[in-house]
Amino acid sequence: MGMTGERAPICEMLTAYAGSRRTAFHVPGHKQRAAWHVGNADERYQPLLEWDVTELDDTDDLHHPTGPIAEAQRLAAECFGADETRLLVGGSTAGNLAMILGTAEPGELLIVQRNAHRSIFHGLMLASARAVLLPPEIDRESGLGVIPNVQAVAKALARYPEARGVVLSSPNYYGMAGRLRPISEVCHAAGVPLLVDEAHGPHFGFHPDLPPSAMQEGADLSVQSAHKMLSALTMGAMLHMRGTIVNREAVRQALRMVQSSSPSFPLLASLDLARRQLHVEGSKAFEPALEAVRRVKEGLPDTRFRSVGPRNDSGSGVGDGFRYDPLKLVLHDAEGRLDGFRIRDGLSARGCEAEMADARYVVLAFGIGSRPEDGDALIEALRDLSADSGRSDRTPERPRPMAMDGGTADIPEPVQFRRDRGGRSESVPLERSVGRTAAEWIIPYPPGIPELYPGEKINEAILYRLAEWKKQGANIQGAEDPSLRSVRVFLAD
Amino acid sequence: MGMTGERAPICEMLTAYAGSRRTAFHVPGHKQRAAWHVGNADERYQPLLEWDVTELDDTDDLHHPTGPIAEAQRLAAECFGADETRLLVGGSTAGNLAMILGTAEPGELLIVQRNAHRSIFHGLMLASARAVLLPPEIDRESGLGVIPNVQAVAKALARYPEARGVVLSSPNYYGMAGRLRPISEVCHAAGVPLLVDEAHGPHFGFHPDLPPSAMQEGADLSVQSAHKMLSALTMGAMLHMRGTIVNREAVRQALRMVQSSSPSFPLLASLDLARRQLHVEGSKAFEPALEAVRRVKEGLPDTRFRSVGPRNDSGSGVGDGFRYDPLKLVLHDAEGRLDGFRIRDGLSARGCEAEMADARYVVLAFGIGSRPEDGDALIEALRDLSADSGRSDRTPERPRPMAMDGGTADIPEPVQFRRDRGGRSESVPLERSVGRTAAEWIIPYPPGIPELYPGEKINEAILYRLAEWKKQGANIQGAEDPSLRSVRVFLAD
Numbered sequence: 011m012g013m014t015g016e017r018a019p020i021c022e023m024l025t026a027y028a029g030s031r032r033t034a035f036h037v038p039g040h041k042q043r044a045a046w047h048v049g050n051a052d053e054r055y056q057p058l059l060e061w062d063v064t065e066l067d068d069t070d071d072l073h074h075p076t077g078p079i080a081e082a083q084r085l086a087a088e089c090f091g092a093d094e095t096r097l098l099v100g101g102s103t104a105g106n107l108a109m110i111l112g113t114a115e116p117g118e119l120l121i122v123q124r125n126a127h128r129s130i131f132h133g134l135m136l137a138s139a140r141a142v143l144l145p146p147e148i149d150r151e152s153g154l155g156v157i158p159n160v161q162a163v164a165k166a167l168a169r170y171p172e173a174r175g176v177v178l179s180s181p182n183y184y185g186m187a188g189r190l191r192p193i194s195e196v197c198h199a200a201g202v203p204l205l206v207d208e209a210h211g212p213h214f215g216f217h218p219d220l221p222p223s224a225m226q227e228g229a230d231l232s233v234q235s236a237h238k239m240l241s242a243l244t245m246g247a248m249l250h251m252r253g254t255i256v257n258r259e260a261v262r263q264a265l266r267m268v269q270s271s272s273p274s275f276p277l278l279a280s281l282d283l284a285r286r287q288l289h290v291e292g293s294k295a296f297e298p299a300l301e302a303v304r305r306v307k308e309g310l311p312d313t314r315f316r317s318v319g320p321r322n323d324s325g326s327g328v329g330d331g332f333r334y335d336p337l338k339l340v341l342h343d344a345e346g347r348l349d350g351f352r353i354r355d356g357l358s359a360r361g362c363e364a365e366m367a368d369a370r371y372v373v374l375a376f377g378i379g380s381r382p383e384d385g386d387a388l389i390e391a392l393r394d395l396s397a398d399s400g401r402s403d404r405t406p407e408r409p410r411p412m413a414m415d416g417g418t419a420d421i422p423e424p425v426q427f428r429r430d431r432g433g434r435s436e437s438v439p440l441e442r443s444v445g446r447t448a449a450e451w452i453i454p455y456p457p458g459i460p461e462l463y464p465g466e467k468i469n470e471a472i473l474y475r476l477a478e479w480k481k482q483g484a485n486i487q488g489a490e491d492p493s494l495r496s497v498r499v500f501l502a503d
Numbered sequence: 504m505g506m507t508g509e510r511a512p513i514c515e516m517l518t519a520y521a522g523s524r525r526t527a528f529h530v531p532g533h534k535q536r537a538a539w540h541v542g543n544a545d546e547r548y549q550p551l552l553e554w555d556v557t558e559l560d561d562t563d564d565l566h567h568p569t570g571p572i573a574e575a576q577r578l579a580a581e582c583f584g585a586d587e588t589r590l591l592v593g594g595s596t597a598g599n600l601a602m603i604l605g606t607a608e609p610g611e612l613l614i615v616q617r618n619a620h621r622s623i624f625h626g627l628m629l630a631s632a633r634a635v636l637l638p639p640e641i642d643r644e645s646g647l648g649v650i651p652n653v654q655a656v657a658k659a660l661a662r663y664p665e666a667r668g669v670v671l672s673s674p675n676y677y678g679m680a681g682r683l684r685p686i687s688e689v690c691h692a693a694g695v696p697l698l699v700d701e702a703h704g705p706h707f708g709f710h711p712d713l714p715p716s717a718m719q720e721g722a723d724l725s726v727q728s729a730h731k732m733l734s735a736l737t738m739g740a741m742l743h744m745r746g747t748i749v750n751r752e753a754v755r756q757a758l759r760m761v762q763s764s765s766p767s768f769p770l771l772a773s774l775d776l777a778r779r780q781l782h783v784e785g786s787k788a789f790e791p792a793l794e795a796v797r798r799v800k801e802g803l804p805d806t807r808f809r810s811v812g813p814r815n816d817s818g819s820g821v822g823d824g825f826r827y828d829p830l831k832l833v834l835h836d837a838e839g840r841l842d843g844f845r846i847r848d849g850l851s852a853r854g855c856e857a858e859m860a861d862a863r864y865v866v867l868a869f870g871i872g873s874r875p876e877d878g879d880a881l882i883e884a885l886r887d888l889s890a891d892s893g894r895s896d897r898t899p900e901r902p903r904p905m906a907m908d909g910g911t912a913d914i915p916e917p918v919q920f921r922r923d924r925g926g927r928s929e930s931v932p933l934e935r936s937v938g939r940t941a942a943e944w945i946i947p948y949p950p951g952i953p954e955l956y957p958g959e960k961i962n963e964a965i966l967y968r969l970a971e972w973k974k975q976g977a978n979i980q981g982a983e984d985p986s987l988r989s990v991r992v993f994l995a996d
Contacts, residue, residue: 018541025542032851033880035832036858039706039732039870041877046734046776048511049518054554055736055773057547062737066856099738100593101763111922116631132760136629137922138609213532237765239532241539243548244555245592245767257927267625267922268761270594272728274738274770280548283539339528358525363559365529377532384534387526429604429630429760434750 015089015289019081020282023069024275028060037064037272061276072099072273073266082282089289090234091215091225092250094258096265097281098233099273102209103129105233105249107136107268109205112261113175113231114139119424121166122177125155125459127207128451130177134427135465142166142173142424148457149186149332152318152340152371155457156180156332157188160196166421167200179207180224183366183458184318184373185338187211187221189331194228203230203255212248213239213337213378217293219300221333230256239337239377242284246277287378296337299376302385303336306374309389313396315353316344318371338365339374341392353395360391368455369485427465437496440476443468446499451488454479468499508578508782512571513775516562517768521553530557530765554769565592565766566759575775582782583727584708584718585743587751589758590774591726592766595702596622598726598742600629600761602698605754606668606724607632612917614659615670618648618952620700621944623670627920628958635659635666635917641950642679642825645811645833645864648950649673649825650681653689659914660693672700673717676859676951677811677866678831680704680714682824687721696723696748705741706732706830706871710786712793714826723749732830732870735777739770780871789830792869795878796829799867802882806889808846809837811864831858832867834885846888853884861948862978920958930989933969936961939992944981947972961992 034041042059044052063069070077079097087095098104110133114120117140122130124143134141144162146155157178167173176197181187190206197204206224208214212234215223224232232250236242249265251258287295310317318341319334343353350367357364357372365375374388435449445468452462461475462468479486480494490498527534535552537545556562563570572590580588591597603626607613610633615623617636627634637655639648650671660666669690674680683699690697699717701707705727708716717725725743729735742758744751780788803810811834812827836846847860858868867881928942938961945955954968955961972979973987983991 018544021541021544032854032856033877034856035850035867035869035877035881036856037728037732037868037870038730038735038737039868039872040730040734040736041870041872041874043872043874044734045872046780048514048776048779051511051514051772051776054550055769057543058551059736061547064737101765103763103765107761111629116921127764129764136604136760138631235530235765237531237533239530241533241537242531243533243552243767243769244531244557244765245763245770259927267629268600270596270738271620271622272594272596272730272737274736274767276548276736277738277767279544283541283544286541287539357528361525363525363527363529374528375530375532376528377530377534379532379534379536379538381534381536384526384528388528428609434752 015085016286017085018279018282018286019078019085020275020279023078024061024063024279027063027069036066038062058276061279063275064272069275072097072269072278073271079278082278082285085289086248086281086285087250089285090248090250091223092252094251096249096262097278098247098249098265098269099245099277100247100269101245102207102233102235102247104265104269105247106130106207107133108249108261108264109207109231109233110134110137110139110177111264111267112257113203113205117426119170119173120175120177121163121170121173123158123179125182125457126177126179127209130179130207131427131463135429138428140424140426142170143422146457146459152184152186153456154182154184154186155459156182156186157193160192162421163193164196167196167202169421170424171200173200173202175203175205177205177207179209181208181210181221181335183210184340184371185210185335187214187333187335189333190224190227190229198228198255201255204228205230206232208232209235209247210238211335212236213296214335216288217296217300219336220296221335225250225252231261236281236284239375240284241280241287241378243277243280246281246284248281295378298382299337299378299380301382302380303339303376305382305385306339306389306392309393313392314343314345314347315341315392315396317341337376339376340371341374342370342372356395357388357391360394362388362391370456425466434501435498436501437490437498440473440480440494440497443497443499444470444473448497449500450490450498452476452494452497453487454484455487462497468497508582509779510578511772511775511779512574512578513768513772516571517554517556517772520556520562529559531555551769554772556768557765562768565590565762565771566764572771575771575778578782579741579774579778580743582778583741583743584716585745587744589742589755590771591740591742591758591762592738592770593740593762594738595700595726595728595740597758597762598740599623599700600626601742601754601757602700602724602726603627603630603632603670604757604760605750606696606698610919612663612666613668613670614656614663614666616651616672618675618950619670619672620702623672623700624920624956628922631919631921633917633919635663636915639950639952640824645677645679646949647675647677647679648952649675649679650686653685655914656686657689660689660695662914663917664693666693666695668696668698670698670700672702674701674703674714674828676703677833677864678703678828680707680826680828682826683717683720683722691721691748694748697721698723699725701725702728702740703731704828705729706789707828709781710789710793712829713789714828718743718745724754729774729777732868733777734773734780734871736770736773739774739777741774788871791875792830792871792873794875795869795873796832798875798878799832799882799885802886806885807836807838807840808834808885808889810834830869832869833864834867835864849888850881850884853887855881855884863949918959927994928991929994930983930991933966933973933987933990936990936992937963937966941990942993943983943991945969945987945990946980947977948980955990961990
């Protein structure tokens, strides 16, 4: 920490540049002048436009940094416990694509958890990689999928010694994090890297109440959305690399392919500032948000709503071997009168906007910008909703997630990923879909594990599982027909 | 035009959202509060943070838009003469990648001009496409490469009837635009789409003095960097589609793969505002910038510096069949005392920052934000530099670009693109590089046409050409060793 961590090299450069008051005969075309005349748009943008500059000799080059960007990346690596950190302007999406593209050549094999973010699947498609898709373990209390267990990973690595790496997503959207240390040890014993999509966990490891980060748990590469829980602008993310197993230059080259050759400096500066905040404030930066959550949890017993995860105040407890992010509050109606969507809508009508909802849960995301009074506002809304919630015409059942192999059964066969057939597709009745290739995602929530992804061939087993979800009236996200009467498949060649 | 064009749906939505003062329990983590305490960073960001929101029901979804983003895209399509426009947050890079990925399946063939932007080559690599790389015509006056001539395109399409499309980059970095109408006609006669990387020409077609746009010239798909010459924030770009030859859903799907799943709303709003400015102001929006250029051109005869292109005041004239963007001023020293780099440095020392320089030219980019007084500042700097330029120890010769087949000679063999070997490479002396595969770009400026790209196999002909450039002391960009004594190649398998 200390003086060096207090520096913000990109911001310092931009401040100096803006102060030099040179006349710009280079892009961007706005020349640091707003002339939009809509509402107060000019006032909103004008202060930041002076920092919306281009890559010049003194502003540095994101793809081959040697100046302030390189320095900001070194400070970020120090702060996040990496050997090398790359600032990303294309979100965790860019990092996840580069992580896959930098690790697998066409036809090479990766071990990937099935409930990964779409960008991981997109990376597999762009890489033309093969993947063994491991089902995650299901949290018994919530019915949600987390990560595959270490035995399944070890078994997959033993069966497929040609694997180039293991790709996990942790924490999940609900803030549940897997224990990565045993898995990184299994990976390293097999000589392959552990790559973690940690988009939802950029704050991990910065406070005793927060789970440790993937870097701290021995991952070789991790990708974090600094905008999700830290203070960076949306699309600001980071890719961290450690150790010598990963071919770092291959990852850097992949980033050059998938990210803009005209990166946004306000975005880069916001990453620099987000890192500086952690460097300077340390764990104190999260106290206001943790206090907000504490106030909500204290008030919950007065309402019908209960939270998933450990009951202790710090929120960092352990359930079923998982760790819970205390800054994600996952609530459900203990009396079963309101489903997740209705809780969300009820809170929205009371001025509190949630992050997401499913058939059972509503997810409330706190962040480094949350204040204790936000907790007061939420508990007030929950009390009001609890007292006056009208009647629900849907009675959400406890989720009955299908076992999906449980994480320890047989290791699935590898799948060859390729880009799909370019969108020429049709909708067919579910019962007539066997043998066809899916053109859409079918993801029941919970557990949030894709039953079908574009490019997957539909067989009898998949048809059975889809029919089961349909019978349960599951909440299907991403599907064209959420009732699952029909499914979109690619036209036959 | 009229009332509809005056609307700015994304800005209106964001203004309403910010005004609703709800408490955010969703990402981003800053919760619209800056707390960075560095210089005046908080003041710079705070006004815009209120618009840095996430994809919610009422803010819309960039990847499946149905609300304000869809409406903003419809207005953009109307404004730019497209049937469908997609707003891009990943720069023209994202648009170029999607253009290629949406058109070519692995192994399929495209006709591509050789002096395309790197993102086009990256698209070919990610698509695992084959490409016939056509050399561009060389402008006789400047020695710069523009686009292949129509005869070469017709010949290539006749020889390769399996081609899925023709990919051009126009205008080039120096503002020289090819005539696309005859080429779009040849493409359509062959039943293939014309795809244009028009990153440098988002302003084309909006003023009588500006060249027509690719859409106006019959292109099926074009990608424009709205930040380069219009008023959008850096990384703001657009992809336009017309007609029925392009598989639009395939392009949309490719965009979903390469762009962030958490797009930046301030960026999207800036695209909305940039479009609105054109819709409302029309050609008047460019008068201040054109007046700035006029003032410079009027003053040029008093200096040693001369501009490339037509001598008439409007700047829209024709030379060698090319059109010149009047908002790009390409200057050289008529007495040959200062090379392009020294002109750039001399101007920088006098408070005028240029866009780029090469061994002969300096490029000055005006934009929609340029003001007449910017022209006064530049001509004053040029006068001063002309009078007091010291002595140059390098005498730049007139460029002697090698013919590179002239654009009408034999059509080259197709190249199978694939992602490279992941960065394991070494540097070898140029004379020992035959038979090896290049791991870097070698691009002499002018003419800015790659002599070598990563993945290209070095043969005797290429070695000869590289040796010629070396002898000339050419300005090589992108190379690890710009003196061309050595070249970086991939390690043998």
